[in-house]
Structures are given as structure tokens and as C-alpha cells.
Amino acid sequence: MISPKSSSIKRNLRNGRIFSARNENGAVLPFVFFAFSVCFAFLALTLDVMRTVHCASALTHAARTASLYSYQKAFSDDGVYDQSQMQSNLSLALAEINGSQGAPWCTAPAGPFQSSNATETPVVFESTDLKISQNINSQDPGDFYLSLRARRDGADGLSMRFLPLIYGFNNIVGLPVPAGVDVANPYRVVEVCAQPATRIGAGDASRLAPLRPWFNPALCSCFPLALSYEQMRVASQSDQTVQIYAVKVRGSKSSISNNAMNDILGCFVNLTPTGGAQNYYGGTAGAQSVNQLYENLGTFSNAHSSGVSASGVVERDSQIRAFDVSSPEFSSRAQQIASRVKALCSGRFYMMPVVEQNPLISQNNKVVGFARMKLVDVTLDSATNAFTILVSIGESRPMANASVGTQIAAVPKTGGVNLTTPAKDIFGARLYNFASNSLSAAPRGIVMAPATSPRLITGGSL
Structure with missing residues (x-):
């Protein structure tokens, strides 16, 4: 008797001939082979596709990083637009990103077309990858946009190892193989615009010479003169024609009212960092605090002491404290402070903090934004130590060391509170109008900073 488990089963057919029959399990093998082939092809295709997706993500990051850095370089460090200097500054910025002063900033997957080729190479930007656009915003004709492309092409293209196998059967059935299936050339374009700044970085008084044509660390920091939001809100409106404003700095022994339409209430503030866990800035009481203000003003003209x-x-x-100009300690240095402010009336724009309400003397004042102002003149009433500082309101422009953040503030607050409140209207993000593909107009006199445009482009040519 022949066992049914035998690999060859003999069966007697009608004609009496005996044949060897296949094992019944053998009928499954073609299906297993087919399923394995499909899974392998899918896995292979997935590897190529996912590598391309990863590369596209890296290119987006590279384009965003480089465009945000390059945007402000089209302006001077105090936000003045100079057409003659713009191209030179942008070329230097791209060269720095490409690694002219060290390692390249960004890398992305590439190749390999040979086993010896690198699988990741630097993302290099050329002048043809950059585009400057002006007068394209119907709501703000003077707006300025920068587009930058990050790409993988030529020797940096992505070699497709498995995708060509998908088309391997085309020749068998007489179909043509599409051109370019063995290489992918992804690219991404990012557009950058200007939004109201939410953060001004620290200055560096020890670096007296500019690090770059567009950045002087000793000058690109917050100026220790705060303005009231109550009047700044009106001054920033686009229909205002007043150009010169009088910042009235008053003490506890003098009137703090603003009488004229071009008056802005202000106060001197101590922005000297102390490194404290609760109070990041210095105080305003005592001779030492007044001296910190005096030396801080000196850092903007290289007239400060060492250290x-x-x-x-x-x-x-941020919570910043206002000086009482009527205090004895301030009174003894008032003339010196006035002289230092007057020495800065040189035509440069400064970043001045704007506080939530009319200044609270000898108290903390909450910063709600930053104004871009030029010092014009200063007068001091020796009887009351009241300062009148004339300032010229500037256009809203990006300034060096200013940035836009969406997270909670990092600077310690009194009491350790780090909650971010909604932005005041003139310092809120500019809104995007889908119908006209435009951004709302920026108010006057606001410190701006580079930000990715709501019209973010993830494909397409420049």
C-alpha cells in the first residue's frame, strides 16, 4: 500500500497507465512566490519613495533656514534698504551658508551613482536660486519678499535603485521605459516676508567692529528708552502724517500727561542683564542702577567702560523696570545721561521697547512690542529732570538681531511667571488674504523680523 504522504502518488487511470501526481502542497508555491515578489517590489519602491520624501523634507528645512537668514541681509543692520548694497550682502550671506567660513549649514540625501559616492552632500545655493519681489502686495505696495530654492540635481540628484525595476517588464511587453526613472531631482522653494518682531537678542559690547556688513553686535540690541503703547498705537497708524514725536520722560515729581498729538510718554529702563533666576534685568534704585543705564547708553557709541x-x-x-528721573541718584547723573543720548542723534534707527501702558515709575512694565525710531534731539529740564527726546518714526523694516517666536518667553519674569499673552493689535502677525494672495499692511514704526510667508511654496519654479 502506498502512503498518501509519499512525495509521489501513483494513480491508476482508465487506460491503465500509472502517473506520478504532484504533492497537493505544491499548488501553493506559485502564489507564495508571487506574493513574495509583490512584497519585495513594494518594499523596494517604498525605500526609494521614502528616501525622496526625506530628501524633500531636508530641502524644505535648508531653504527655510537660509532664506530666513538671508532676508534681513537685504537691509542694513538698522533696517535701511540700500539697493546698491543689497546684492553684495545677499551674495556674502549665501556664501556663508554654503560654507565659506566653515562647514556648510545644511545637508540633504544625494546619489549615490557609484559605490564610492557620498549618500549625503551639502545643499549649495546659487544666485539663480534667489529671487527678490517687491510691489506685489496689493495691501502694502512697499512690501518686500524673498524666495529661495533648495535643490538636488546633477551630481547631487537622488539615484533610484529600485524604482527602475518596476519598469523592468516594459521591454518584455513592448512598452517604452519612461525617461528619468533612475534619478530624482526634488527641490523646494520657501518665501519669506516680514512680521512684527517678538524678541530682540542681547548685544555684545566687547565686539566693537561689525562681524558682517549687516551686523554690529554692539549696536544691534534694545535701546533703554521705553515708549507707551497708548500713544504708539495711534502713531503707528498708516494714515498718520506726523514724522517727529516728542518722547516725554517724567519723574515722580513732575507731570506725566501728554498734551500734544505728537507726544509719547516714555521712560528710561534698565536692560542690563544680571543673570538672576527671577529678575533678569537690573533694578532702578540706587547709584549702581543709574550707572548701569549710563554705561548701557555708552555701548551704542563705543563710549562705555571695559567689562x-x-x-x-x-x-x-518681558518685565522691565522704569527709572524715576526725579530720584536723587538719577538727578546727579541726569546731565551726563542727556549728553550720552544726544551723542546718539546720528541718524541711526534704534529698537525701543513699547510697554503696555503709560510708564509705571519704579515698577515693572510689560513689553508688548518694539518701535523703530531715530533719535533727533534731547533737552533736559534741570529743575525737574524731565527729558524731552525728539524721535523720528521709521518705516516698519527688519532689523538685525530681531526675531519672531511663537513659544513662551524665555526671559525670567518676576515671580517666575512665563505666560505669553495675546499680541496687541499693531504687534500682531500680519494676516493673509486668500482672495488677493496678499498680507495686511504693516503699521508704521514697528521693528520687523524675517518669517516664513503664509504664501509658503512647496514646489514650482522661482
């Missing part, structure tokens, strides 16, 4: 700190980081929601 002095420039203004620390100032963010939206």
Missing part, C-alpha cells in the same frame, strides 16, 4: 554689558535679551512679555 560693561550691553542690553540683554528683551522679549514680548
Whole structure:
């Protein structure tokens, strides 16, 4: 008797001939082979596709990083637009990103077309990858946009190892193989615009010479003169025609009212960082605090003593303390402070913090934004130590060391509170209008900073 488990089963057919029959399990093998082939092909395709997706993500990051860095370089460090200097500055910025002063900033997957080729190479930007656009915003004709492309092509293209196998059967059935299936050339384009700054970085009084044509660390920090939001809100409106404003700095022994339409209430503030866990900035009481203000003003004209700190980081929601100009300690240095402010009336724009309400003397004042102002003149009433500082309101432009953040403020607050409140209207993000593909107009006199545009582009040519 023949066992049914035998690999060859003999069966007697009608004609009497005996044949060897296949094992019944053998009928499954073609299906297993087919399923395995499909899974392998899918896995292979997935590897190529996912590598391309990863590369596209790396290119987006590279384009965003480089465009945000390059945007402000089209302006001077105090936000003045100079057409003659713009191209030179942008070329230097791209060269720095490409690694002219060290390692390249960004890398992305590439190749390999040979076993010896690298699988990741630097993302290099050329002048043809950059585009400047002006007068394209119907709501703000003077707006300025920068587009930058990050790409993988030529020797940096992505070699497709498995995708060509998908088309391997085309020749068998007489179909053509599409061109370019063995290489992918992904690219991404990012557009950058200007939004109201939420953070001004710390200055560096020890670096007297500019690090770059567009950045002087000793000057690019917050100026220790705060303005009231109550009047700044009106001054920033686009229909205002007043150009010169009088910042009235008053003490506890003098009137603090603003009488004229071009008056803005202000106060001197201590922005010298102390490194305290609760109070990041210095106080306003005593001779030492007044001297910190005096030396801080000196950092903007290279007239400070050695070892002095420039203004620390100032963010939206930072708590800064206002000096009482009527105090004996301030009175003894008032003339010196006035002289230092007058020495800075040189035509440069400064970043001045704007506080939530009319200044609270000898108290903390919450920062809600930053104004871009030029010092014009200063007068001091020796009887009351009241300062009148004339300032010229500037266009809203990006300034060096200013940035836009969406997280909670990092600068410690009194009591350790780090909650971010909604932005005041003139310092809120500019809104995107889908119908006109435009951004709302920026108010006057606001410190701006580079930000990715709501019209973010993830494909397409420049």
C-alpha cells in the first residue's frame, strides 16, 4: 500500500497507465512566490519613495533656514534698504551658508551613482536660486519678499535603485521605459516676508567692529528708552502724517500727561542683564542702577567702560523696570545721561521697547512690542529732570538681531511667571488674504523680523 504522504502518488487511470501526481502542497508555491515578489517590489519602491520624501523634507528645512537668514541681509543692520548694497550682502550671506567660513549649514540625501559616492552632500545655493519681489502686495505696495530654492540635481540628484525595476517588464511587453526613472531631482522653494518682531537678542559690547556688513553686535540690541503703547498705537497708524514725536520722560515729581498729538510718554529702563533666576534685568534704585543705564547708553557709541554689558535679551512679555528721573541718584547723573543720548542723534534707527501702558515709575512694565525710531534731539529740564527726546518714526523694516517666536518667553519674569499673552493689535502677525494672495499692511514704526510667508511654496519654479 502506498502512503498518501509519499512525495509521489501513483494513480491508476482508465487506460491503465500509472502517473506520478504532484504533492497537493505544491499548488501553493506559485502564489507564495508571487506574493513574495509583490512584497519585495513594494518594499523596494517604498525605500526609494521614502528616501525622496526625506530628501524633500531636508530641502524644505535648508531653504527655510537660509532664506530666513538671508532676508534681513537685504537691509542694513538698522533696517535701511540700500539697493546698491543689497546684492553684495545677499551674495556674502549665501556664501556663508554654503560654507565659506566653515562647514556648510545644511545637508540633504544625494546619489549615490557609484559605490564610492557620498549618500549625503551639502545643499549649495546659487544666485539663480534667489529671487527678490517687491510691489506685489496689493495691501502694502512697499512690501518686500524673498524666495529661495533648495535643490538636488546633477551630481547631487537622488539615484533610484529600485524604482527602475518596476519598469523592468516594459521591454518584455513592448512598452517604452519612461525617461528619468533612475534619478530624482526634488527641490523646494520657501518665501519669506516680514512680521512684527517678538524678541530682540542681547548685544555684545566687547565686539566693537561689525562681524558682517549687516551686523554690529554692539549696536544691534534694545535701546533703554521705553515708549507707551497708548500713544504708539495711534502713531503707528498708516494714515498718520506726523514724522517727529516728542518722547516725554517724567519723574515722580513732575507731570506725566501728554498734551500734544505728537507726544509719547516714555521712560528710561534698565536692560542690563544680571543673570538672576527671577529678575533678569537690573533694578532702578540706587547709584549702581543709574550707572548701569549710563554705561548701557555708552555701548551704542563705543563710549562705555571695559567689562560693561550691553542690553540683554528683551522679549514680548518681558518685565522691565522704569527709572524715576526725579530720584536723587538719577538727578546727579541726569546731565551726563542727556549728553550720552544726544551723542546718539546720528541718524541711526534704534529698537525701543513699547510697554503696555503709560510708564509705571519704579515698577515693572510689560513689553508688548518694539518701535523703530531715530533719535533727533534731547533737552533736559534741570529743575525737574524731565527729558524731552525728539524721535523720528521709521518705516516698519527688519532689523538685525530681531526675531519672531511663537513659544513662551524665555526671559525670567518676576515671580517666575512665563505666560505669553495675546499680541496687541499693531504687534500682531500680519494676516493673509486668500482672495488677493496678499498680507495686511504693516503699521508704521514697528521693528520687523524675517518669517516664513503664509504664501509658503512647496514646489514650482522661482
